[in-house]
Amino acid sequence: MAFSGEVLASKLHVEALQSVVPKTPTDPRISSIRRNAAAILHRRFHALLLYHNNNADHTSGSHVAAGIKASLQMALQDHPLLAGRLRPAPDGGQNLEIVSNDSGARIVEARADFNLHEFLDFNNNGGAADHHLVFWEDVDHDNPQFCPLFYVQVTKFGCGGYSIGISCSLLVMDPFVLTAFIKKWADIHNRMLQEDAQTPMLFYLPSMAKPLSYQPLQTGSNATKNSPAASVIFKTPTKAAKDSESLALMCIERAESEIGAKMPSEVCLFAAQGDPAEVEVISQSQGVLESLPSDNIGGSKCVRTWWDEEFGLGGVCFVGKNKPAYASSWMNSIVEQGCVMIVGASDHETKVVVTFT
Template sequence: MGKSLIPDFTIEAVHSAIPTQMTDPKFSHKISVHNVDQPFDVHAILQTRMHVVLCYKKLCNEDSGWHVGGWMKESLGRALVENPILAGRFRRSEDGVLEIVSNDNGVRCVEAQTSLSLEEFLEFKDKSQAEAELVYWKNVDEANPQFSPLFYVQVTNFQGGGYSVGLSYNLLLTDPLLLDDFLNKWLETHRNMAFDDEIPKMPLFYAPNFKQTTPQSTNNSTSNPNGKASKTTMFRISTNEKLNPGDEICKYLVLSCIEEAEQKFGSQMGSNFALITKEPNGDVKVEKSSKEDIIVSPKGLMYELCPLKWEDLKTKEIAFRSENVPVDVSHWVACDAREVVVVVVISSTNEDKSCMNVYVTCPNKTD
């Protein structure tokens, strides 16, 4: 575990937010892995995750990260009732197939503090690297995946007021664009529960009121062991063709996105890449792919490719108190793979139009 860049950083509390109603019947999304005969770091792909850090100023004396973190256990639990897969876990079925099951094990919530002020953090010379300590992540235990959370929330209190909220979630679970709707519903629930005429109500779990056990002195180093050692670009594609995971049309559109990303990054990404495709029903296909296998455009293919920026997400509007929007927002994809990772989410399919979101993540150093 490396030395913390944030001074006097300690984790003060850890708890889980579980759906307030039992998910019944439970459901699962299958994860199929293909081309396993080729060199392919499946372990690294399973750890691919999204990190978001939102920083907030202290709005009033009663406003604090302790207040936000205290209410999360219940507000997040209520929001998860409508989207219980986010509180789920990996597991292996009886036939050995990996899947994500809605078993209500919960989202892991972490509360932390530092002697650094928010203003000092925002001007920190190593801010880009230090942000990795404001999100919590522990790699999935492949031997016992049922015990590994796939979604984490970390609230960090800065000295003198101000706080950050860090979100971490496995990209096999969901993607940033699909998560927007859930976040909006969660925030509405949170504000309705935590405020009465905008006057903060004290949560049942308020960490400063509890006797602290010995806090952890540093964050989990697996949150991003190499800092932000990758770069990601996003695209939204619409076409009149029916999209099927891994078919000729889908792979050609992925190649178009990779070529656009290469132009944006100003560098070639190599031939091979890991392709993760999430279907509308939630099932996931993971495979090794190559640009050399995608030669020509399918005949008569018509499509619209729209590059997206992190700013196109609604994260800048995430306010746990209605008028207190973030003063700083950061996004990045963390992946331990040494090759390009492409995540494809087929978001909607009907008789007239198909749409998919594509995320191309390239390590800063590739072989």
């Protein structure tokens, strides 16, 4: 089969679309303020994990999809904001509040009319198809309270292999916290498989529909054809990261130099330091950053690090010791705007993610 992005998209079909809530109701509810949130409302983090089927069982993808729904219920208990919704903050303006109201994360179960190795061959030969295996619907600015903030797409390939695609609004979690959540979720999933090996899966939906009745997967981020944005990660001692704007400028200049790209004129600065219940988003032009006094950044040092090194998604096993045949992660947005995310990852180290669009 001659592959292209269009051909691949036409051979992906939706089999099920469900919401998943925490195993037990969230009580008391928690909330978190995002100040000036409109600037980052449409920015999200994606992660994609592809697995071969080591059990020689062509229904493996269906079983994995069923188990993932059950294990996600358990994982959400400690992170209920992932199943929450946005609403206007009490103080109004451009501020939004995330509330753990158990409205649910969204799971898409999809089927691919091709084999896993065909997808991998396409990617290895210069194709860019990862975004077809993650689902996302952009948040409605006027009615954010109806929009899920966390999506999972489980895609079953014809060979029995499967992929797990994860999409999350950056207003809910930064990439470092989210990847830690994914690893914890995988541990929960494996533990449940061991404990319930002889128990039928609650969410298992056997494939009984005729192929022609499936709906093409042509909505969400799959239809936008947005290519992953280029991102560079730096880390710096937390004591040197007190001035967020100066640190952002220094990292932008380093990132532009290292990958030969130019930051868009508008930059969104997302500072997730300090009180975890309140995150500040600053939208301004790069010219404003460049006008800062140079002595503001003279004492800071930043060291480049790598996505794989920081996130370690290549070692995430949802079923036994079956490691991904392929893993990727990226940030994306429908807005043509640069982004600098500053995350106080620990008391000693701060992470800075520079994203060019």
